[in-house]
Amino acid sequence: DAMVIQNPRYQVTQFGKPVTLSCSQTLNHNVMYWYQQKSSQAPKLLFHYYDKDFNNEADTPDNFQSRRPNTSFCFLDIRSPGLGDAAMYLCATSSGRASEQYFGPGTRLTVT
Amino acid sequence: DQQVKQNSPSLSVQEGRISILNCDYTNSMFDYFLWYKKYPAEGPTFLISISSIKDKNEDGRFTVFLNKSAKHLSLHIVPSQPGDSAVYFCAASGGQGAQKLVFGQGTRLTINP
Numbered sequence: 076d077a078m079v080i081q082n083p084r085y086q087v088t089q090f091g092k093p094v095t096l097s098c099s100q101t102l103n104h105n106v107m108y109w110y111q112q113k114s115s116q117a118p119k120l121l122f123h124y125y126d127k128d129f130n131n132e133a134d135t136p137d138n139f140q141s142r143r144p145n146t147s148f149c150f151l152d153i154r155s156p157g158l159g160d161a162a163m164y165l166c167a168t169s170s171g172r173a174s175e176q177y178f179g180p181g182t183r184l185t186v187t
Numbered sequence: 188d189q190q191v192k193q194n195s196p197s198l199s200v201q202e203g204r205i206s207i208l209n210c211d212y213t214n215s216m217f218d219y220f221l222w223y224k225k226y227p228a229e230g231p232t233f234l235i236s237i238s239s240i241k242d243k244n245e246d247g248r249f250t251v252f253l254n255k256s257a258k259h260l261s262l263h264i265v266p267s268q269p270g271d272s273a274v275y276f277c278a279a280s281g282g283q284g285a286q287k288l289v290f291g292q293g294t295r296l297t298i299n300p
Contacts, residue, residue: 106286117290165230172285178230
């Protein structure tokens with residue numbers, strides 16, 4: 076089945092210790108997104124890639140970086156996690172404009 | 188600046204009855220609207236969408252209505268089933284940010300047996 080896969084599902088990191096979350100897709104979609112969701116809030120878009128073009132949201136902290144080495148994979152790097160970065164991180168894909176986004180199961184990040 | 192608003196944080200409905208979830212938006216450039224369902228510890232699942240050229244779209248038990256003049260959309264679920272208990276997010280896209288979705292805050296729907 077075509078899908079969006081996120082690894083790991085749960086990640087614990089220490090304050091200030093870099094962490095990488097990964098996302099892969101078998102849908103062959105052009106666009107990949109990273110969202111941050113804190114409990115009871117709307118998913119907040121951090122950035123997205125249209126093919127290799129990177130699009131950062133204006134209010135995404137510099138602490139958050141992303142890489143997309145190929146169509147199938149996209150990574151979220153948090154360079155120096157703070158306690159406020161504890162959240163669910165959702166990866167999504169879409170085929171482009173005016174189309175639904177398909178979400179992975181998310182990675183729950185805990186910062187100790 | 189909340190461009191998409193779901194004013195009801197929670198809704199409780201009897202099994203078998205109709206559930207109506209509401210969503211308002213402010214950006215007149217939005218031309219595509221979606222509803223997602225989210226269970227705890229899972230990613231949102233796409234439910235149904237509607238383009239601004241339509242005012243209704245139906246898929247089984249789910250119907251989405253769009254009122255462009257009021258900048259309002261609603262999701263109707265009938266009949267409601269216990270498995271429908273989840274958080275529902277509406278989302279919108281359009282204009283310069285056409286590849287991006289703007290989400291509402293979500294409404295927690297509980298279906299009571």
